[in-house]
Amino acid sequence: MGIPHATLVGACALSFAVTYLSVPWFNRFMLDVGIAGVDIMKPGRPRVADMGGPGVVMGFLLGVFYYIAVEIFIPPRLTGLVYILAALCSVLVITLIGVFETLTSLMGDREGEGEFEQYKRRGIARWLYFFIPLPAAVPLLAVNAGVSTMVLPVVGRVDVGLLYPLVLVPLAVLCCSNATNFLAGFNGLEAGMGAVLHASIGLYALQQGRTNAAMLALCFAASLLAFLKYNWYPASVFPGDLNYTIGAVYASVTIIGNVEKFAILCFTPYIVEAFLKAASGFEAESFGVLREDGVVKPRSPRIRGLTHLVMRLGDFTEPQVSAILILLQMVVSALSFILAPRL
Numbered sequence: 001m002g003i004p005h006a007t008l009v010g011a012c013a014l015s016f017a018v019t020y021l022s023v024p025w026f027n028r029f030m031l032d033v034g035i036a037g038v039d040i041m042k043p044g045r046p047r048v049a050d051m052g053g054p055g056v057v058m059g060f061l062l063g064v065f066y067y068i069a070v071e072i073f074i075p076p077r078l079t080g081l082v083y084i085l086a087a088l089c090s091v092l093v094i095t096l097i098g099v100f101e102t103l104t105s106l107m108g109d110r111e112g113e114g115e116f117e118q119y120k121r122r123g124i125a126r127w128l129y130f131f132i133p134l135p136a137a138v139p140l141l142a143v144n145a146g147v148s149t150m151v152l153p154v155v156g157r158v159d160v161g162l163l164y165p166l167v168l169v170p171l172a173v174l175c176c177s178n179a180t181n182f183l184a185g186f187n188g189l190e191a192g193m194g195a196v197l198h199a200s201i202g203l204y205a206l207q208q209g210r211t212n213a214a215m216l217a218l219c220f221a222a223s224l225l226a227f228l229k230y231n232w233y234p235a236s237v238f239p240g241d242l243n244y245t246i247g248a249v250y251a252s253v254t255i256i257g258n259v260e261k262f263a264i265l266c267f268t269p270y271i272v273e274a275f276l277k278a279a280s281g282f283e284a285e286s287f288g289v290l291r292e293d294g295v296v297k298p299r300s301p302r303i304r305g306l307t308h309l310v311m312r313l314g315d316f317t318e319p320q321v322s323a324i325l326i327l328l329q330m331v332v333s334a335l336s337f338i339l340a341p342r343l
Contacts, residue, residue: 007070008206008215012222015063019226023055027230027237035103037238041186041290041318051102052191052231053241056223057095060249063219064088080212080256082143087216087252089139094177094248097132098241130282133177136248137170145169146255169255176247176254179270182277183325184243185286186307186318187235188228192326193269194246195224200266200333201250204340205257213257220249233319265336269329273306280304288321296321 030036030049037050064084071078140146148164149157160168184190202217224246230236239246247270254263264271277284284304288296288311295315298308306328310321 007067008211008218010070011063011067011215012218013063014066015059015219016222016226017059018062019055019059019223020229022058023052023227023230023237026051026055030237037240039187039235039238041288041296042234043290046234048235049237051099051240052227052237053095053098053239053245056220056227056242057091057245059223059226060091060220061088063222064216067215067219083145083256084212084216086139086143086145087249087256090136090173090252091245091249093139094133094136094173094244095241097136098244101132101244102240130178131174133174133244133248134170136177136244137173137251140169140173140252140255141165145252147258172251172255173248175274176251176267176270177244178247179267179274180247180250181243182282183270183273183286183306184239186322186325188232188319189307189322189325190239190243190246191224191228191231192322193329195221195228196326196329196333197221197246197250197266198224198253200336201253201257201259201263204262204266204337205253205259208257208259210257210259213253213259216249216256217253233322262336262340265340266333268332269306269325276303276305276308284308288318290318 027049030051031047035049035051036047038045039048068078068081068084072081144165146164146169148161149159180190180194183193198217198221202214202221205211205217206214227237227239227242231239250263250267254260280302284300284302286305286307287299288307289299290296293315294317296311296318298311300308303309303312306325307321310316310324316324
């Protein structure tokens with residue numbers, strides 16, 4: 001193992017350890033100050049800490065800072081630092097946006113008929129909801145991150161010029177952040193699929209020699225894996241503000257690592273989810289209804305999300321639905337490693 005790879009392993013280990021140790025403390029703090037949601041798919045509907053982002057982001061940042069410190073000073077060999085810092089700025093911006101969205105949702109009035117609607121989070125206006133990730137693209141746009149030359153099917157190699165930083169980069173951040181926010185709502189689902197997603201693109205980037213992008217993805221995957229211990233069924237914390245961050249980190253890694261083909265293939269489940277949610281006018285929820293036997297079923301006969309599809313395929317409990325979709329992401333990731341070099 002080369003020295004840069006040893007540093008990478010150390011950074012991932014630090015990200016995992018910091019998140020693993022800090023999340024319980026943050027959970028107690030969130031419950032003490034009232035930042036909590038109701039787990040509607042559990043008997044008795046327990047209150048759960050509703051902001052998992054701080055512990056995950058802190059672990060991620062400290063792992064990245066460790067990598068930067070070692071690679072700059074012992075001895076100096078790090079290149080592309082400006083892109084790493086731009087990615088971190090994007091992550092911090094999206095994290096603040098996620099915190100704001102979570103807090104405003106918790107402050108909103110619970111309205112509507114039926115037991116589910118009483119617990120539904122309501123915050124910022126619907127039209128603004130989809131566009132709030134946009135400011136997170138500014139740091140990447142400012143440093144002109146990524147490569148504007150792309151290889152398109154049939155057309156071949158094309159240089160899109162300023163269209164890349166001014167249009168495609170913001171669009172990538174916007175779409176990825178919203179898509180990872182759509183496929184959510186089950187204990188362990190967001191963190192589990194996110195860990196597989198980032199581990200996959202991190203390993204692919206490392207394989208392609210894009211070490212900085214690999215470091216960002218793998219440190220974040222390590223933090224999500226540690227968070228999964230507390231977010232798995234029965235969860236003691238919801239991702240909450242973290243859902244946007246998962247997509248923003250993925251977009252940042254894709255851009256600075258120039259691994260767009262692999263990233264799109266690996267992101268297929270989230271793309272399908274976005275189209276299914278669009279069919280409902282983005283009104284459908286991923287949640288299910290808990291039966292007395294522990295099985296969860298969709299509230300509507302229409303399939304408006306991947307969780308709805310899985311619940312329709314059999315009698316599954318909440319952790320089983322999450323495990324099936326995490327397994328789906330593993331299969332898609334494995335196929336992406338096979339298909340991406342051939343496209």
